Amino acid sequence: MAGGGDTGGAGRIASENTPGTWAPLRGWLLAPSWLVIGVFLLAPVGMMLVYSFLTKEFRGGVIWELSLAAYDQFIFDRGLFGDEPPQLEWTYITIFGRSIAQAAAATVLCFLIGFPTAFFIATRPVHTRSAWLFLVTVPYWVNLLIRTVSMKFLIRDNGPLNEFLLWTGAISEPLALVNTNLAVQLGLFYSYLPFMVLPIYASVERYDFTLSEAAADLYADRWTTLRLVLIPAVIPGIVAGCILVFVPSLGAFLAPDLLGGAKNFMIGSLIEEQFKGNAGNWPFGAAASMILLSMVLVALLYYARQQIRGERAG
Amino acid sequence: MVGAAPVRHKSTGAHPGAEVTAGHDVRRYPGFLPVTILCLIVLYAPLIVVMVYSFNDSPSITIWGGFSLRWYEDVFFGLEAGKFKDAAWNSLSIAAMAATASTVIATSAAVGMVRGGAFRGKSASFALLSLPIMVPEIVTAVATLIFFSAIGFTLGFASILVAHVVFCIPFAYLPISARLQGIEGVYEEAARDLYASRAEAFRHVLLPLMAPGILSGFLLAFIISLDDFIITNFVKGAGVETLPTAIFGAVKQGIKPNIMALSTLMLAVSVVFVTVSWLVGRSGTKPGG
Numbered sequence: 207m208a209g210g211g212d213t214g215g216a217g218r219i220a221s222e223n224t225p226g227t228w229a230p231l232r233g234w235l236l237a238p239s240w241l242v243i244g245v246f247l248l249a250p251v252g253m254m255l256v257y258s259f260l261t262k263e264f265r266g267g268v269i270w271e272l273s274l275a276a277y278d279q280f281i282f283d284r285g286l287f288g289d290e291p292p293q294l295e296w297t298y299i300t301i302f303g304r305s306i307a308q309a310a311a312a313t314v315l316c317f318l319i320g321f322p323t324a325f326f327i328a329t330r331p332v333h334t335r336s337a338w339l340f341l342v343t344v345p346y347w348v349n350l351l352i353r354t355v356s357m358k359f360l361i362r363d364n365g366p367l368n369e370f371l372l373w374t375g376a377i378s379e380p381l382a383l384v385n386t387n388l389a390v391q392l393g394l395f396y397s398y399l400p401f402m403v404l405p406i407y408a409s410v411e412r413y414d415f416t417l418s419e420a421a422a423d424l425y426a427d428r429w430t431t432l433r434l435v436l437i438p439a440v441i442p443g444i445v446a447g448c449i450l451v452f453v454p455s456l457g458a459f460l461a462p463d464l465l466g467g468a469k470n471f472m473i474g475s476l477i478e479e480q481f482k483g484n485a486g487n488w489p490f491g492a493a494a495s496m497i498l499l500s501m502v503l504v505a506l507l508y509y510a511r512q513q514i515r516g517e518r519a520g
Numbered sequence: 521m522v523g524a525a526p527v528r529h530k531s532t533g534a535h536p537g538a539e540v541t542a543g544h545d546v547r548r549y550p551g552f553l554p555v556t557i558l559c560l561i562v563l564y565a566p567l568i569v570v571m572v573y574s575f576n577d578s579p580s581i582t583i584w585g586g587f588s589l590r591w592y593e594d595v596f597f598g599l600e601a602g603k604f605k606d607a608a609w610n611s612l613s614i615a616a617m618a619a620t621a622s623t624v625i626a627t628s629a630a631v632g633m634v635r636g637g638a639f640r641g642k643s644a645s646f647a648l649l650s651l652p653i654m655v656p657e658i659v660t661a662v663a664t665l666i667f668f669s670a671i672g673f674t675l676g677f678a679s680i681l682v683a684h685v686v687f688c689i690p691f692a693y694l695p696i697s698a699r700l701q702g703i704e705g706v707y708e709e710a711a712r713d714l715y716a717s718r719a720e721a722f723r724h725v726l727l728p729l730m731a732p733g734i735l736s737g738f739l740l741a742f743i744i745s746l747d748d749f750i751i752t753n754f755v756k757g758a759g760v761e762t763l764p765t766a767i768f769g770a771v772k773q774g775i776k777p778n779i780m781a782l783s784t785l786m787l788a789v790s791v792v793f794v795t796v797s798w799l800v801g802r803s804g805t806k807p808g809g
Contacts, residue, residue: 226637235632250667322555329547345563347794352783356566418546457656495662
């Protein structure tokens, strides 16, 4: 996904200098990937859509009877047996709202830290650049579960962070961070920060600094130059970074589950509970997944449009 | 800063006419270095803390009781050693098989996409290849579970393996196709002109040139498979555990020191893999540009 914009560009070059050497065998070469992804991902997503319109079987599974109950349940509470007058149900709307807010906050936080970092790395001498970049990417490849557990270990009530802050005298009582929205936020930020840095880095690296120099020659101070010249030029990278942070944050499971606890549920935990937990409502879980998937597709389409616009502009 | 006496700034020479500016280096912003350092601290502090505490002699996770390897011993020979060994074996064998299968599929797809000329449905093909990274993991997990249960496929080792092959494909595909795009078509054409069959041109010319990309694709797929928790958790069925699901189950009861030792070991494996992948990728991109 990070290479979306680049791949487009590279694809153009490839079509110029490489003829279709393998064109006659193209179908056979592509068939395995079509088959595997088609059968084991595309078809399952289609099946999930069907399941979201079926009737729930208690203790998991479905009854093959068409029903809109799963979607209805998001908005209305009709009592235990579904025969009471509908009342507006805020539980799930709140969970979705919280997920969007958390994902948006994580995106902003990642941008505030990620942009200066990406800029700094992109302006290093060429030979040290890849080492800096490597430092930023290594944590991404460490198991996400282990990273989230580590974060919990660090910020727990009598954990090293609190001990350090108590020792410096910055606080007089340990901060109760675990099981708060703030902890979830910290977890999301920590999980997806590299996703913000990499695409912005790629944009800034390609940026023509003579533009900034021209602005500086015309007596723009450095912050004006940044705001009016550099940022507009690297917008495609910023949009890519924001999408790459926002999308996985929206459906995150580990950070809200391990750091947030039951009070700070996000979509991911809500879905998981329908299949693994005690609730066991498969159509509802499928419907929640469909809603999440639609939200992600909207974000990705927006991203694709931005990329196309960016390619046309530059 | 505005209006300060013009000074020569350290231009990198990209633009000879721009030595004089309004008094600042346009590549330098005050505060960006501290933010970068903060960024690295945030990224590394939790990992380093867990690494350090995994060597703690004390059974308490709060009090430092001196350096010791007892928790590593506990991982390998303690009460839960059998559980961890089974989980590690499942994780590693699934990762090896899923990475191999997805690398083969991705290599074939990369040749078809990059060397297949222009064709209708190329962007649809690309969308399909990227689908596993576009769809949120939790949604893939739900869809796969529903699919397996609908067709009556027993959940266990095989269902985990199939799910892993699917989401590893794009991770293998990206470095392989990037590498292939950097290789000019003239090499295969020369081989074909000299009467090499298509298979020979592939085996003796294209494959060796693609090797660094294939290796880094394989390594990334391997790490991604080892890393996965959400999808595995959905499709594993009862009784089969991988390292992440075993760790998740264990930390539900609180973080214990042996889990920190196990985490440190996995962390080390990831770092070694990524470093190798990085070095291979770097050596691979140098000659070709």
